[in-house]
Amino acid sequence: MARSFILYSALLAMKVAAQTSSPYTDAKTGISFNGFKHASGYTFGIALPETPTTDFIGQIVAPVGTAGGWAGFTMGQSMSGSLAVVAWPNGDEVVSSFRKASGYTSPPVTTGDFTMTPIPSGTFINDTAFSYTFLCSKCLGTNGLVLSATTNVLGWAYSTDAITTPASASSALTYHAAGFGGFGLTVADAKSANYATWAAMAVASNSTTTPGGNSTTPVGGGSSTNTTATVSNSTYDYIVAGAGAAGIIVAERLVESGASVLLLERGGSSLAFTGNDATLPWNSSVTMYDVPGVDYYLSTVGSPAYCTDTADQAGCLLGGGTMVNAMMFVRPQARDFDAKWPAGWKWADVSAAADRLYERNPGQTYGSVDGVRHNNEAFEVVSQFLLGNGWSHTDAIEKPNDKIDAFSYPPWSLKDGLRSGPVRTYLPLAQAKSNFKLMLDTKVIRAVRSGSTISGVETETSTGERVIYNVKAGGRVVLASGSMSTPRILFNSGIGPAAQIQTVADGTSSVTLPDKADWIDLPVGAEIKDHPIFTLKFKTSVAMPSLATSQFTSPNDTSSDLFAQGSGILAQSGQRLSFWTSVNTTSGKEVFIQGTCNGPANNTVQMKIYLTHGLTSTGSLGITADGATELTSDPWLKTDDDIEAATMFMDRLLTMTRQPNSTLTFLSAGDVTGSNVTGTDLIKNHVTGAHYVGTAKMGTKGDAGVVVDTDTKVYGTDNLFVVDASMHPDLPTGNTQAIVMVAAEAAAARILALPTTSTANTTTTDPTTPTSSILPVGTDLAVTSALPSGTGIAAPISSSADVSSTVSPLASSGAAVSSVAPAVSSEAPAPSSPSEATPSPSPATTTTQAIPTATPSPASGTIGQYGRCGGLGYEGTGACANGWVCKKQNEYYSQCVAPSKKRHVPKGPDSIQDEDRTWERASFLDLY
Numbered sequence: 001m002a003r004s005f006i007l008y009s010a011l012l013a014m015k016v017a018a019q020t021s022s023p024y025t026d027a028k029t030g031i032s033f034n035g036f037k038h039a040s041g042y043t044f045g046i047a048l049p050e051t052p053t054t055d056f057i058g059q060i061v062a063p064v065g066t067a068g069g070w071a072g073f074t075m076g077q078s079m080s081g082s083l084a085v086v087a088w089p090n091g092d093e094v095v096s097s098f099r100k101a102s103g104y105t106s107p108p109v110t111t112g113d114f115t116m117t118p119i120p121s122g123t124f125i126n127d128t129a130f131s132y133t134f135l136c137s138k139c140l141g142t143n144g145l146v147l148s149a150t151t152n153v154l155g156w157a158y159s160t161d162a163i164t165t166p167a168s169a170s171s172a173l174t175y176h177a178a179g180f181g182g183f184g185l186t187v188a189d190a191k192s193a194n195y196a197t198w199a200a201m202a203v204a205s206n207s208t209t210t211p212g213g214n215s216t217t218p219v220g221g222g223s224s225t226n227t228t229a230t231v232s233n234s235t236y237d238y239i240v241a242g243a244g245a246a247g248i249i250v251a252e253r254l255v256e257s258g259a260s261v262l263l264l265e266r267g268g269s270s271l272a273f274t275g276n277d278a279t280l281p282w283n284s285s286v287t288m289y290d291v292p293g294v295d296y297y298l299s300t301v302g303s304p305a306y307c308t309d310t311a312d313q314a315g316c317l318l319g320g321g322t323m324v325n326a327m328m329f330v331r332p333q334a335r336d337f338d339a340k341w342p343a344g345w346k347w348a349d350v351s352a353a354a355d356r357l358y359e360r361n362p363g364q365t366y367g368s369v370d371g372v373r374h375n376n377e378a379f380e381v382v383s384q385f386l387l388g389n390g391w392s393h394t395d396a397i398e399k400p401n402d403k404i405d406a407f408s409y410p411p412w413s414l415k416d417g418l419r420s421g422p423v424r425t426y427l428p429l430a431q432a433k434s435n436f437k438l439m440l441d442t443k444v445i446r447a448v449r450s451g452s453t454i455s456g457v458e459t460e461t462s463t464g465e466r467v468i469y470n471v472k473a474g475g476r477v478v479l480a481s482g483s484m485s486t487p488r489i490l491f492n493s494g495i496g497p498a499a500q501i502q503t504v505a506d507g508t509s510s511v512t513l514p515d516k517a518d519w520i521d522l523p524v525g526a527e528i529k530d531h532p533i534f535t536l537k538f539k540t541s542v543a544m545p546s547l548a549t550s551q552f553t554s555p556n557d558t559s560s561d562l563f564a565q566g567s568g569i570l571a572q573s574g575q576r577l578s579f580w581t582s583v584n585t586t587s588g589k590e591v592f593i594q595g596t597c598n599g600p601a602n603n604t605v606q607m608k609i610y611l612t613h614g615l616t617s618t619g620s621l622g623i624t625a626d627g628a629t630e631l632t633s634d635p636w637l638k639t640d641d642d643i644e645a646a647t648m649f650m651d652r653l654l655t656m657t658r659q660p661n662s663t664l665t666f667l668s669a670g671d672v673t674g675s676n677v678t679g680t681d682l683i684k685n686h687v688t689g690a691h692y693v694g695t696a697k698m699g700t701k702g703d704a705g706v707v708v709d710t711d712t713k714v715y716g717t718d719n720l721f722v723v724d725a726s727m728h729p730d731l732p733t734g735n736t737q738a739i740v741m742v743a744a745e746a747a748a749a750r751i752l753a754l755p756t757t758s759t760a761n762t763t764t765t766d767p768t769t770p771t772s773s774i775l776p777v778g779t780d781l782a783v784t785s786a787l788p789s790g791t792g793i794a795a796p797i798s799s800s801a802d803v804s805s806t807v808s809p810l811a812s813s814g815a816a817v818s819s820v821a822p823a824v825s826s827e828a829p830a831p832s833s834p835s836e837a838t839p840s841p842s843p844a845t846t847t848t849q850a851i852p853t854a855t856p857s858p859a860s861g862t863i864g865q866y867g868r869c870g871g872l873g874y875e876g877t878g879a880c881a882n883g884w885v886c887k888k889q890n891e892y893y894s895q896c897v898a899p900s901k902k903r904h905v906p907k908g909p910d911s912i913q914d915e916d917r918t919w920e921r922a923s924f925l926d927l928y
């Protein structure tokens with residue numbers, strides 16, 4: 001594939017002025033460069049001594065796209081094999097690295113003798129552009145730029161599509177769609193007698209503004225581990241670790257106060273509008289996470305992003321559990337708080353927080369916007385059964401305190417036929433603010449701690465690079481990584497039972513711990529709780545048809561058309577009826593029960609029966625040597641009260657089914673069957689509820705399991721907080737996400753009301769200015785989540801004006817599919833398929849230009865993807881292979897490319913991307 005090399009002779013032969021260099025003097029540094037400027041604003045310059053030896057000074061300047069992006073140049077005429085320098089802005093720092101391409105992939109970081117040292121006065125980010133000016137040492141020579149006596153051909157490339165992990169110098173790059181090509185550098189015009197003075201301005205830095213991510217600053221100490229991390233120069237008032245149910249809400253409320261907030265999420269994007277383009281075959285505007293009807297079948301239709309290093313199932317993606325859960329949204333009843341939460345957290349204290357949540361994220365007891373409850377036969381059967389036994393029909397959204405012998409249409413975190421939750425209802429509000437940054441694919445390893453003061457967090461990118469982000473003086477770190485993961489961060493920070501911290505110290509996860517004398521002994525993980533679930537099946541006495549699973553996983557046209565209008569079975573979650581009641585044990589404990597019902601097979605009702613609020617069993621959670629959390633003791637059915645309570649309810653249920661004319665007859669509970677079963681038999685099999693709470697309980701220091709105070713601050717620290725399910729001292733009556741969100745709202749208000757601990761070095765609103773800024777509530781943004789531009793690192797959103805209409809299957813055009821570019825037909829291969837070899841043919845030819853030397857003939861061509869097909873000096877006669885078009889890149893080079901960039905709607909924030917799709921097509925190999 002040596003086609004690129006033709007350019008060299010072509011350029012020398014033509015000496016076309018437009019593509020050659022011209023001298024300019026940089027105002028900021030005073031350095032005279034010889035350089036190349038493209039219409040896009042991309043500029044590259046080079047300065048040489050009068051007698052070049054090994055070094056040169058380089059400068060890359062490029063407009064900062066709303067989404068981010070990068071700019072770079074190559075030291076030879078072909079990107080393949082040539083040394084390249086790439087740079088991009090990240091917050092208020094410039095990240096750079098050496099790269100070398102070898103194929104059709106993002107060029108990896110390369111190392112050698114060469115190094116880069118920034119020239120600070122020429123390295124900056126302003127409102128419109130970034131500039132990187134640097135001394136390139138040992139960059140002249142066979143490993144870098146081999147200077148010609150007259151003209152060198154260099155390459156340039158520029159992208160305004162956000163890269164995956166801008167904080168990491170080794171991040172994968174996005175395709176250089178904003179521009180690329182070659183230009184001729186007249187060597188003589190780059191030489192100056194002032195070179196030595198300019199080169200002396202280069203100074204080593206200890207930030208990531210250094211070569212290749214290769215400049216590492218050792219951190220921590222005191223343990224045998226040998227980890228190094230770079231330190232970001234950007235600092236924040238708050239760093240929030242984890243963008244799940246609680247993390248997004250607390251981060252957004254902190255942002256509203258005017259404080260600067262960095263939200264770090266270890267996983268990738270989730271809903272389509274967040275940039276996830278793993279859309280569904282039958283509707284390319286939604287991912288599996290968007291569609292309520294597939295929530296029971298995520299693993300059938302895709303590979304949901306579950307954490308792989310947690311004690312039990314948890315979501316490791318933007319939204320956390322709210323993206324992988326079954327969407328039950330059970331507003332807590334008053335006693336869920338009143339029973340065991342400490343003073344200041346009783347229902348009277350938190351009900352205003354609940355109101356703020358419900359204003360934005362109310363939940364609803366229907367799904368389909370056409371008002372029809374589709375496939376509702378199981379509700380009809382079970383409601384008759386319960387009514388016949390004296391239960392009453394309530395509305396779980398309107399009347400959360402109706403929890404005794406009450407049933408409801410299932411309450412869902414759903415809006416306009418789509419999965420709702422903080423990703424849809426809070427995150428866009430934060431992203432609209434310039435004081436907010438979201439970074440995906442960034443895992444928090446530990447809080448960096450000196451005694452009781454936390455200075456920041458150490459993170460790890462998906463490629464394993466460690467970077468430390470610091471808070472400002474007086475700043476705070478909030479852990480919101482969920483009950484399965486927040487404990488790990490605490491252990492890794494030297495906080496928890498000594499045995500767990502010692503496991504980290506002796507383990508293999510390369511965590512730098514504080515000195516043993518500084519370990520903080522708290523019972524992290526010691527009081528974990530969960531709802532056990534018993535699954536029962538019943539035969540119905542009346543005929544009850546059921547839908548096949550394939551109706552949800554591979555929907556027919558009727559279902560997918562209805563969904564595009566916000567309706568039908570796909571616009572509903574999987575449950576059909578929910579019920580609640582309680583039992584009183586002989587020792588006087590009242591323990592609640594929840595049931596969710598559906599009809600998984602003809603004439604069959606399934607009930608998932610949860611033992612909930614009031615249960616007394618606890619287990620414990622610890623960490624393994626390789627850094628995974630594990631249950632060191634199970635939390636289910638450990639007390640006589642819990643066993644008695646579960647048995648009592650099962651006996652009552654069996655009695656109900658044995659009434660004359662009962663519509664339900666017991667069928668099975670796992671392997672337990674038979675007509676004479678008892679309650680004791682029915683509790684033999686249970687599964688996890690995945691509703692874990694209490695791994696960093698709130699309460700009075702010294703009480704069992706208590707880790708945080710009533711401001712959610714970790715005891716023994718000045719500025720470390722836990723705001724997620726970990727801090728809940730008790731289990732609620734229903735599924736956990738709603739109460740987790742309520743408590744996150746309440747926690748944000750408490751944190752903002754705290755006095756400043758020291759001179760907060762912020763010019764924005766004093767973060768202690770309390771509640772006025774947190775009280776106003778917005779509208780429910782479930783659909784109108786227009787995402788403004790110009791926000792943080794990964795947050796910047798494309799300027800696409802109609803995000804909101806493409807987000808929703810309720811697009812005004814009537815059907816989501818119709819808002820897809822016509823090029824994407826329903827037969828197009830799944831966009832997420834990495835093996836997709838050929839883009840779908842498209843009539844769109846707007847980017848194609850006829851060129852004299854090649855006549856594109858899609859039907860008969862032979863030149864493959866990215867092959868050269870024209871340009872001055874091109875001698876070939878072939879045409880692009882089927883499906884590809886010849887595109888003029890510049891005078892010298894035309895290339896076979898995909899007819900149009902395939903767009904998957906909705907056009908969400910470009911910046912929030914999955915690692916595996918950033919390099920969807922492209923080649924440095926055939927840059928020009």
Ligand SMILES: Cc1cc2nc3c(=O)[nH]c(=O)nc-3n(C[C@H](O)[C@H](O)[C@H](O)COP(=O)(O)OP(=O)(O)OC[C@H]3O[C@@H](n4cnc5c(N)ncnc54)[C@H](O)[C@@H]3O)c2cc1C
Pocket residue numbers: 241242243244245246247264265266267313314315316317318319320321322324325326327328329330442443444445480481482483485486489690691692723724725726734735736737738740
């Ligand atoms: C399979 C399943 C089904 C469920 N079904 C329901 C249901 O139907 N209804 C209901 O109400 N509840 C349900 N739940 C429970 C509910 O989703 C959780 O209680 C809730 O999401 C907890 O919120 P959280 O903020 O504490 O944690 P999470 O929502 O888990 O959020 C934690 C976030 O932190 C991120 N993270 C983790 N570690 C790190 C790190 N080191 N650095 C950076 N980021 C990190 C995660 O990727 C995640 O985004 C279900 C849970 C599961 C797992």
Ligand SMILES: *[C@@H]1O[C@H](CO)[C@@H](O)[C@H](O)[C@H]1NC(C)=O
Pocket residue numbers: 061126127128129130131
């Ligand atoms: C930002 O920097 C670029 C490059 O130096 C410059 O052209 C531009 O005018 C600057 N913009 C502002 C707003 O200062």
Ligand SMILES: *[C@@H]1O[C@H](CO)[C@@H](O)[C@H](O)[C@H]1NC(C)=O
Pocket residue numbers: 204205206207233
């Ligand atoms: C490293 O950075 C810190 C803070 O930005 C600064 O105070 C210090 O002088 C720097 N050290 C070196 C060696 O440049």
Ligand SMILES: CC(=O)N[C@H]1CO[C@H](CO)[C@@H](O)[C@@H]1O
Pocket residue numbers: 111112113114115214215216
């Ligand atoms: C950590 C790392 O990759 N360090 C490398 C940085 O670059 C120098 C050469 O410039 C190498 O010697 C180091 O190994």
